[in-house]
Amino acid sequence: MLTTALILLPVAGALVVAAFPLPRTATAGLAFLVALMEVGLWIVAASRFDFDDGGLQLGTSREWVESLGISYSVGFYGFSLWLTGATVVVSAAAIGYALWIGRDRPRAYYALMLLLTGAxxxxxxxxxxxxxxxxxxxxxxxxxxxxxxxxGARRMAATLTFVVYTMAGSLLMLAAVVAFGVTQGTFSLVDSGTSDNVWIFLGFAIAFAIKAPLFPFHGWLPLSYREAPVEVSAVLSGIVSKTAIYGFLRIAIPKFPEPADDLAVLVLVLAGAGLVYGSLLAFRAADLRGIVAYSSMAQMGLITLGIFAFDDLGLDGAVLQSVAHALVSASMFLLVGMVERRCGTGELDALGGMARGRPVLATVLLTTGIIALAVPGSATFAGEFLIMAGVYDQGWGYAAIVALGIVLAAMYVLRLISAALHVRPGSAVRDEALDLRPGELALVLPMILVLLVLSAWPALVSQSSFPGDRAARAVAKNYAASGGRAFIGSDLIFVIHPAVGARPAGPHP
Amino acid sequence: MIDTPSVDWLALSPTLALLGASAVALLVAVLLPAWMRKGVAAGATFLGFALAAVLAGVVYEDTPRPEALLANSMYRDRLAALAAVVLAVIGAVVVLVSWAERRRDNHGEYYALLAAAGAGMVFFVGAGNLMTLFLGLEWFSISLYVLVALDTDRATSLEAGLKYLIVGGFGSAVLLFGSALVYGATGELGFSQIAAAEAGQDAFLVAGLAMILAGLAFKVSAAPFHMWTPDVYQGAPTSVTAFMSAATKTAALVLTLRLLVTAFPEESEIWTVAVAVIASVSMVWGNLAALAQRDVKRLLAYSSIAQAGFMLIGVAAYSERGGEALLYYLVVYSAMSVGAFAVVAVRERELAKPVTLEGLAGLGWERPLYGLALWVFMLGFAGFPLTGGIFAKLFVFSAAYDSGDWWLVLLGVAATAVSLAYYLNVVRWLYMRTAAGTPLVAVGGSPPHDPAVGVAVAACAVVTVGSFFVVQPILDLASEAVDSLPF
Known part of the structure; x- marks a missing residue:
């Protein structure tokens, strides 16, 4: 019930917001309140969640279309609960930002934001x-x-490319869903078995690769992230991209262990290429949003490296990095929005010197940036280190690429910070541009605090994402010793063995 | 003393209710003073459709197993009854859409013809032999020819009527010729007797089958037999277009399924391929041509061609699951199509000129509820979630995949991707372009308040969205209906 409530609360909020013609601030306030209630509801869910149990929890299931085996079936694993936590926090911050700057056409706007959260x-x-x-x-x-x-001004082009790309992926996925569901006789992810059909796997994988986006499916990213309202970009890069991660972790790999293993090298190479290429693009970008947008693409490549490492360390790191990146990226986008509002532009050439006289902005941007560049001791460092350690087994080259990515991250983040805060005062920076207002600070600070907590205690997420994996590790080692290859993650465990083929090992021992 | 044949009046009652309504409306046109005509005629027609829906529901309930009536010329079964319910509800909603149509005269005639066309379709879906098939087809077609041309003061309406008459007449002739060939090959007219004749793949029979299929494809407006559709849909009064797009398709598709499955099971290897090809051509051509349209009615016309293609996938699957998918799709499609044309009708009355995409600019903000409804219909056509459109597509694709036609699934998915471009373009015009930025000519004052069409649009939106949440009950109805066919 709690899970259903988590889904329906924002949807109900959207309907209420859309239906009642309240004044602008009341509409926005109501939407923000719903978003905060959603955070509270998530905390309740997390408090009832047993993080030591690897199985599905808080589950509900109701028949929907019996004749095809379709059901309304929801629930959380450790990793998906953490991803949901990032979601509710980021969307509350985004809605708060919209409240702060006063978006026009409020009823439609907030209804859509809440619907997005629910989805x-x-x-x-x-x-x-x-x-x-x-x-x-x-x-x-x-x-x-x-x-x-x-x-923004080029929003028409942005929506078109965004929809064309994502729908191309989604429809491929629809074909894959039909093929998988009809073959299995059920659409339930809990009841269905595995498949070794490469084509169906590709249908899913490409859809997720577009959504993430992974190189070379990132064509929609720069335009959409630049033209979207800044808080929508925060939601897009922070949490919408993570649905692709969930798709990989819950569908593409557990349901297709053999094709996933066969194509792992391809995915790893593309993800590594995306990490380096995205980082370089971020380093070369001419505006604040460009840097954050391309860095997001690079980070998605990094997370994918962790997933396709097929190793418990890599998986833990991928989830930790997903949560951390959601918060970092959302904070960054909101901060970029705040800078853009003061200067009227995000072009790096026109910015600079904002640190003078604006200590709060400087401190907050610097803190977020330092976490983003994975300074040792930060949550992102823990995530990247785990990913690096995990992917090392697949080949030291991948680990080297991750290390290169960390170096490049330092370069582009420092470039962003110095271009905005330091060097000479830019032409667009007026003296009367204010420091961060308390309202703005209140939006970003909670996310940064969560990041600091995760920096101090990254195991909070990484240990509880796939709690079964340590128990199952011994089993995996045995398989590995006998020449097989093992992939572990709570009750999504699958053991891949060349001689036997892929078979589910069932719930962890 | 001659034995009178026993007539199952209940099975005929939906048709008779509509004929009665038609007669009342026609008498109204000559007997009542002008100011009463519209109200009484519309009321009688609405009641007629509502009564027909109820009676068809009773027939559905009372007919657990199919029966052949009147020397095998008609079927009384759940398929016909369910189709009759759908047709009657479409008709009732169209009456609401028509209420505020700006027509100076001919109210009685309009409603009489609408009810007569509905009666013909209800008769048609129960046809049990080639004779009643042709009779029903001509019955509703002739009513529609007149309805399309009813706005005699508009040249486009007359042109559309003439085109429909000529092309439709050609289609009927082809169908009749095909029936003659089938009769020649088998010596039978009844559907099940044709199957029982076991003529195998006799050349005459196959040629006749092809011609009958072509004749029905004209009515379904599936490509390549769709040439009349855009012009007629554009020229006809919008409420008539709404009726044609939903009801004609429903009737023709249900009968196509019944005829092919009942009469030609032995030739299934031939006709499944033929139907799959027609479906593919419709999906491809309808979607591509829709991309280029500026006039919204024309756009929806091409969209309906493409949608016919998707629905024919269900027929091509030649399985119970395919039949269920087709019926589910028809329910959702009818709601979306009537609803979309109703919103276009509202806008047309508001602007007093044909609605182009530019004419939709800002509608979403000016009239939030109509805008929202049109948005829902477009998402439904495109197969987005939160509308029944997604399940409609899922079911036909599943049926096709089940029957081994995986290439149809891929083609359908590709066609859906193309269709997004123009469906979402409508949404774009609704919300993302405002009237201020476009040369929109406002007609004097605010448009007439018209609760009837509001109710109609709301009903269509409720069905479109409701069919997403309440899937299994509709599928159960469809499943029991399909059970009356000999799969």
Whole structure:
């Protein structure tokens, strides 16, 4: 019930916001209140969640279409609960930002933002393939209008490329969903077995690769992240991209262990290429949003490296990095928005010298930036280190690429910080531009505090994402000793063995 | 003393209710004073459709197993009854859409013809032999020819009527010729007798089958037999277009399924391929051509061609699952199509000129509820979630995959991707372009308040969205209906 409430609360909030013609601030305040209640609800869910148990929890299941084996089936694993936590926090911050700057057409705007939140939470909770597809698609409806109506000057082009790319992926996935569901006789992710069909796997993998986005499917990214309203970009890069991670972790790999293993090298190479290429693009970008947008692409490549390491360290690191990146990226986008509001532009050439006389902005941006560049001791460092250690087994070259990515991250983040805060005062920076207001600080600070907590205690996320993996490690070692290859993650365990083929090992021992 | 044949009046009652309504409306046109005509005729027609829906529901409930009536010329079964319910509800909603149509005269005639066309379709879906098939087809077609041309003061309406008459007449002739060939090959007219004749793949039979299929494809407006559709949909009064796009397709597709499955099971290897090809061509051509349209009615016309293609996938699957998918799709499609044309009708009355994409600019903000409804219909056509459109597509694709036609799934997915471009373009015009930025000519004052069409649009939106949440009950109905066919 709690999971259903987490999905329905924002949806109900959206309906209320849309239906009642309240004044602008009241509408925005109501939406923000709903978003905060959603955070509270998540805390309740987390308090009832047994993080030592690797199985599905807080689950509900109801028949939807019996004749095809489709059900409304939701629930959380450790990793998906953490992703949901990042979701509710980021969307509350985004809605708060919109409240702060006073978006026009408030009823439509906040209704769509809340719908988007509900759709993302439903995606993370979905335990039925069709429900997953439905939620995955449903995110697109509000996003399309949010970018198209409230976006920047080139929003028409941005919506078009965004929709064309993501729908191409989604429809491939629909074909894959049909093929998988009909073959299995059920769409339930809990009841269905595995498949060794490479084509169906590719249908899913490409859809997720586009959503993330992974190199070379990132064509929609620069335009969308630049033209979307800045808080929508925060949601897009912070949490919408993580639905692809969930898709890999819950569907593409557990349901297709053999094709995933066969194509792992391809994915790893592309992810590594995306990490380096995205980082270089971020380093070369001419504006603040460009840097954050491309860095997001690089980080998605990094997280994918961790997933396809097929190793418990890599998986833990990928989830930790997903949560950390969601918060970092959302904070960065909101801060970029705040800078843009003061200067009227995000072009690096016109910025500079904002640190003088604006200590709060300087401190907050610097703190976020330092976490973003994975300074040792930060949550992102822990995540990247785990990923690096995990992917080392696949080949030291990948670990070297991760290390290169960390170096490049330092370069582009420092470039952003110095271009905005330091060097000579830019032409667009006026003396009367204010420091961060308390309201703005209140939006970013909670996310930074969470990041600091995770920096102090990264195991909070990484240990509880796939709690079964340590128990199952011994089993995996045995398989590895006998020449097999093992992939572990709570009750999504699959042991890949060349001689026997892929078979589910069932719940962890 | 001659034995009178026993007539199952209940099975005929939906048709008779509509014929009665038609007669009342026609008498109204001559007997009542002008100011009463519209109200009484519309009321009688609405009641007729509502009564027909109820009676068809009773027939559905009372007919656990199919029966052949009147010397095998008609079927009384759940397939016909369910189709009749859908047709009657479409008709009732269209009456609401028509209420505020700006027509100076001919109210009685309009409603009489609408009810008559509905009666013909209800008769048609129960046809049990080639004779009643042709009779029903001509019955509703002739009513529609007149309805399309009813706005005699508009040249486009007359042009559309003439085109429909000529092309439709050609289609009927092809169908009749095909029936003659089938009769020649088998010596039978009844559907099940044709199958029982076991003529195998006799050349005459196959040629006749092809011609009958072509004749029905004209009515379904599937490519390459769709040439009349854009012009007629554009020229006809918008409420008539709404009726044609939903009801004609429903009737023709249900009968296509019944005829192919009942009469030609032995030739299934031939016709499944033929239907799959027609479906593919419709999906490809309808979607590509829709991309280029500026007039919204024309755009929806091409969209309906493409949608016919998707629905024919269900027929091509030649399985119970395919039949269920087709019926589910028809329910959702009918709601979306009537609803979309109703919103276009509202806008048309507001602007007093044909609605182009530019004419939709800002509608989403000016009239939030109509805008929202049109948005929902477009998302439904495109197969987005939160509308039944997604399940409609999922079911036909599943049926096709089940029957081994995985290439149809891929083609359908590709066609859906193309269709997004124009469906979402409509949404774009609704919300992302405002009237201020476009040369929109406002007609004097605010448009007439019209609760009837509001109710119609709301009903369509409720069905479109509701069919997403309440799937299994509709599928159960469809499943029991399909059970009356000999799969």
């Amino acid at each position: 993302v939470v439903a995606t993370f909770a979905a335990q039925d393939l069709l429900l997953f597809y439905v939620s995955f698609e449903a995110m697109l409806i509000p996003l399309y209008v949010l970018v198209g109506v409230w976006g």
